[in-house]
Amino acid sequence: MAQLGYAFRGAAAHSTTSEWWMEPFDLQRLSRVLAAAAIDPSLWTEALQTAAECTGSYGAVLLPVVGALPIVAATPSMDRSANVYVSDGWQGRDERYRGKAAFLANGVATDDDCMPLDARKRSPFYQEFLRNCNLSGWAGVRIGREDLVWNLSLQRTPEQGSYSARELRALSELSNSLDSVVQTCAALGLAKGESALSAFDFSKRAALLLDRSGHVVRVNPAAERLIGLDLQISAGRIRCQDPKSNELLHNAIRALFWSVEAFTIAPIVLQKVSGGRLVIYPMRLTGLTDSPLSLFHAILVISDTDLTQSAGMMTLREAFELTAAESRLAWALASGKDLESFAAERGLSKQTLRNQLKSVFMKTGTHRQAQLVMMLSNLVPEK
Structure with a gap:
């Protein structure tokens, strides 16, 4: 599970006291801001700041359960810990991955679901990374189900303490009410993506949509006509018959996905079995991949040199x-x-x-x- 526990960035927030007969959090306010962000991606930072404030947390970040990438929606106060997490390689030693089963089954997971307290006292992840970053209590809240699952990761400092059983019940209740947020976001994102595919098809350009894991989500008719000997879709991934070309293509996709700033990279030129070439342009389109809950993350535009030349060659054939x-x-x-x-x-x-x-x-x-x-x-x- 991608970055289940660690929040890349967070918003400073102040815990609030509630009377015992009241809900510990304002769940209606929290559901409202998350639903608004699902429709307008520019509101995600504000929504996560509200999530931190409503839950008495130091920070909040929205992480994909599948498809870990450096681009995530988050609030800005945990930049220092984010840098340490990546630069010191803690993403490969994150003990909070162990809480995946409880996270998926219950809608919420804590450090107690990852390992016992005695083990955490000996764990480098807890004692070297989290302690040095002044981070302690954590709750991962499931948003969505099945293939569309994200983690609303909430982080507290030692001064703020751990999440109580009452608070965790409220977060579990929140999780069960947020399926529509994911479905709305995915549907809107996919509609934009399919519009882009149609535009490319109208201009006779082949294009494919990829999700955060690099799997093919949608293919336009022009791209379907290219699938065959030179390009295949196998196990959901675009592949080349030639091993070297296949490695070149996958390295290019990975370079685009793991770049925080780049929206395009240099095109890849693949030799066709027939002797022509396929030129593949990997890119992220501004406005189409802005939402962290978007069903896709990149688009591949493919130009077939044989097809590009076909109109001119047809003229020559007919004329002479x-x-x-x-x-x-x-x-x-x-x-x-x-x-x-x-x-x-x-x-x-x-x-x-x-x-x-x-x-x-x-x-x-x-x-x-x-x-x-x-x-x-x-x-x-x-x-």
């Missing part, structure tokens, strides 16, 4: 009655490629290309490459 192979060669020469580089790109022998070129000369009424290129220049768009 060229074969598909001859039109590809004519297009390449008219676009500035030489015979040798085109042969290497397509995996063809020079003799085969020379024979094709002779046929192109005959059908176009030309005798030299320069003459052919000049004649075709008006049919090939400028780069």
Whole structure:
């Protein structure tokens, strides 16, 4: 479970006293601000500040249970501990992962669900990390169910104490009332994502939506037509047949996901089995991935060099009655490629290309490459 217990950042908050016959927290206020943030992602920081204040916590952060990434919604007072957590590698030694079963079953988990008090007194995570950051009591509140589960992680200082049994019952009640927050947020995010996919499809560009774990969430029709020998979706992930290309693609996706600031990275060029190329552009689109509860986290836009050239090659075929192979060669020469580089790109022998070129000369009424290129220049768009 991704970063179950640790809150990356938090908001200073002051605990409040309540009479025994009253609810320990203002659950209606808390539910209201979280529901508002589900509709308007710009309100998440304010919502988490309210969560910290309502629960007498030092800080609050919203963490995905699946798909741990450095980009999370949080309040700003725990920056120092966040830096220590990452720089000292505590994400690989976080004992609060042990509370996952109680978290999922009960809607709330505490440090007692992770390990006994005596063990915590000997644990480096509790004694070296949390103690040095002046953090102590913790409650992880489940938001959502099944595949759509997030953790509202609440953190207290030693002075604020642990969460009482009465407070934990209230947080469990809160958890059971927040399913609609996740569903609303996911639905709105997915609607925006599908609109983006439709826009790419309208412009004849293939595109796929990825979730925080890198799994494919949606594919537009243009991308579906590219799925096959060169690109596959296996176990929910986009894959290449060539191992080196597959590693290159996955490294690029990981680099985008783990970058806090970058919204795009350099495109990946993959060699097709047929000899052409696929150019993949990984990106996060502003406005589409703003919500921490968004169902997707990135988009891959794919350009097939063969399809990009197809319209121009079809014009050549119709104008001069060229074969598909001859039109590809004519297009390449008219676009500035030489015979040798085109042969290497397509995996063809020079003799085969020379024979094709002779046929192109005959059908176009030309005798030299320069003459052919000049004649075709008006049919090939400028780069």
